Amino acid sequence: MKTEYHPLVKRLLDGELMFADLPSELRAEAEQALRWVAALDRTPVALSARLDERVMAQVRRHAKSPAGRVWRWLLGSREIDIRFHVRPWALGFAAAAAVALVVVRPGLRTAPRSVPTYVRFIFYAPGARTVSVAGTFNQWNPAAAPLVPTTSPGVWTTTVALPLGQHQYAFVVDGMRWVPDPAAPTVDDGFGQRNSVVAVAAQDGGGRAL
Amino acid sequence: MGTLLAVAVAGGLAAQGRVPADVAAVVQQLVDSAAAVGLPVEPLREKAIEGGAKGVPAERVIAAVRSLAARLGQAAAAARAAGIARPSADVIEAGAFALNAGLDQREVEALVRRSRPPYTPAATLRVAGTIAALGVPAGETAQVVEEAMDAGTAPGELLDLPQEVERGVAHGDSPGAAAAGLGRGQATAPGLNQPHGNSQGPQGQGKGQSHKP
Numbered sequence: 228m229k230t231e232y233h234p235l236v237k238r239l240l241d242g243e244l245m246f247a248d249l250p251s252e253l254r255a256e257a258e259q260a261l262r263w264v265a266a267l268d269r270t271p272v273a274l275s276a277r278l279d280e281r282v283m284a285q286v287r288r289h290a291k292s293p294a295g296r297v298w299r300w301l302l303g304s305r306e307i308d309i310r311f312h313v314r315p316w317a318l319g320f321a322a323a324a325a326v327a328l329v330v331v332r333p334g335l336r337t338a339p340r341s342v343p344t345y346v347r348f349i350f351y352a353p354g355a356r357t358v359s360v361a362g363t364f365n366q367w368n369p370a371a372a373p374l375v376p377t378t379s380p381g382v383w384t385t386t387v388a389l390p391l392g393q394h395q396y397a398f399v400v401d402g403m404r405w406v407p408d409p410a411a412p413t414v415d416d417g418f419g420q421r422n423s424v425v426a427v428a429a430q431d432g433g434g435r436a437l
Numbered sequence: 438m439g440t441l442l443a444v445a446v447a448g449g450l451a452a453q454g455r456v457p458a459d460v461a462a463v464v465q466q467l468v469d470s471a472a473a474v475g476l477p478v479e480p481l482r483e484k485a486i487e488g489g490a491k492g493v494p495a496e497r498v499i500a501a502v503r504s505l506a507a508r509l510g511q512a513a514a515a516a517r518a519a520g521i522a523r524p525s526a527d528v529i530e531a532g533a534f535a536l537n538a539g540l541d542q543r544e545v546e547a548l549v550r551r552s553r554p555p556y557t558p559a560a561t562l563r564v565a566g567t568i569a570a571l572g573v574p575a576g577e578t579a580q581v582v583e584e585a586m587d588a589g590t591a592p593g594e595l596l597d598l599p600q601e602v603e604r605g606v607a608h609g610d611s612p613g614a615a616a617a618g619l620g621r622g623q624a625t626a627p628g629l630n631q632p633h634g635n636s637q638g639p640q641g642q643g644k645g646q647s648h649k650p
Contacts, residue, residue: 428564
């Protein structure tokens with residue numbers, strides 16, 4: 228694995244250049260760099276074999292403690308009966324309130340978009356102070372989904388719950404630079420730049436990212 | 438209800454400070470027009486917000502919203518021409534995405550027409566749009582997806598097509614070469630053709646799924 232890439236390849240990874248902008252002699256190196264970053268995403272996470280044991284030991288200790296039993300009693304669910312009489316005018320009021328709620332909340336969808344699917348975003352941005360992902364799934368709000376740096380230098384990541392549908396997004400570097408995901412499909416954003424796309428399609432009663 | 442939502446959409450944009458008031462007013466008109474012909478308005482609102490977030494000049498935001506409204510209209514027309522009298526918002530949005538990725542209205546119509554059960558038009562269009570967005574030429578994209586459905590590929594495995602293209606590109610193929618023959622090579626849906634040997638299992642819903650870095 229190369230540890231030092233050509234400055235133009237670094238700019239590609241940083242999202243400042245498109246692949247097509249690179250001179251042909253650098254494309255093989257760029258492809259290797261992109262594959263390396265992609266491979267990071269697929270590297271299995273190794274957990275200590277004793278982790279389960281240690282977690283269960285903690286759980287058992289809490290389960291045995293008297294304070295724990297009191298706490299669980301306080302938080303535990305119980306069955307209760309609630310009875311009330313419904314007046315016809317109250318039903319009308321409730322219906323009006325429901326309509327008003329829809330009208331004053333423009334973002335409300337008329338139908339839920341099923342169970343969310345968790346998608347992990349990874350971005351290579353050496354030297355960045357902050358990185359976030361903004362897209363149709365979070366109202367393009369750069370503050371909504373910050374990425375955190377991983378132990379690999381320059382690699383940032385976050386996991387976001389996405390509803391079914393087509394989502395467009397971009398990474399926001401240092402709060403001001405909008406950068407498409409260099410390894411994801413992209414489409415014209417209508418503003419002269421590119422947006423990355425991720426689709427979550429229905430499958431087996433849930434969803435999966437394409 | 439769609440009209441009620443449309444009324445609230447653009448007003449909400451300005452109130453939330455996501456776009457300038459003058460842009461919100463024009464977006465409101467576009468939203469009203471879209472709602473009047475049964476198009477989904479949420480994508481228009483999202484596009485306006487995106488423009489505001491990116492600091493795009495007002496006229497470019499309005500042009501992008503207008504362009505998106507036109508694509509939604511084209512997608513709805515394609516779905517209707519394919520036999521869906523009242524296409525859902527999901528189908529229209531997926532069609533607009535496919536159009537944005539490079540497919541033309543005729544190709545969208547053909548894909549919707551071929552998406553008879555067990556396939557769904559929205560998923561088919563999303564697969565096609567994603568493949569085209571990976572750089573596969575539009576005609577070739579439509580052909581690959583149609584061939585996969587004709588070959589009886591299971592719906593869940595149809596969703597694997599974009600990953601197959603990405604895998605080929607990662608190995609050095611051009612997007613077109615990576616897509617070539619994929620449709621014919623896909624496996625079969627239960628009850629359609631022969632059993633298959635594709636070892637690529639479905640990714641579990643609710644699990645963490647890694648997206649491209």
